[in-house]
Amino acid sequence: MAFNIVLHEPLIPANTGNIARTCAATGTKLHLIEPLGFSTDDRYLKRAGLDYWHAVDITYYKSFADFAAQHREGRLFFVETSGARYHSEVEYRDGDFFVFGKETTGIPQEILSQYPGQTIRIPMGDATRSLNLSNTAAIVLYEGLRQIGYPGMK
Secondary structure (H helix, E strand, O other), X not given: XXXXXXXXXXXXXXXXXXXXXXXXXXXXXXXXXXXXXXXXXXXXHHHHHOOOHHHOOEEEEOOHHHHHHHOOOOOEXXXXXXXXXXXXXXXXXXXXXXXXXXXXOEOOHHHHXXXXXXEEEOOOOOOOOOOOHHHHHHHHHHHHHHHOOOOOOO
């Protein structure tokens, strides 16, 4: 099973395409929570994912509530610049969910407040507000994969 990447209302097609390509390379399931800031037919989305779309297991949800109702038993980690712990301080398990918010505003506080203690962050300096979404997803995902021994990868 490995891991799950959840994008809550992503806005930039190239980021989602890059993340989809990472999911294809790692056997990670991708969950997209609507509304999306682009059409899934978007040429930038397709170009960023190249020819890997057939290898990505994608599920769409109408809202975060819809997603949460379908994954009540899952362990969710919300990646935010204000996260309580570094991404490398968590012991990940097969099947965990890494949740990322909109590129402009992150994950809404009303969602975060329902999951106290489940926010993580990547350490960085003060030169920028945040890292690029697709880079952040790859950093967190590969830490999880490292911890569980890169299952199914060579």
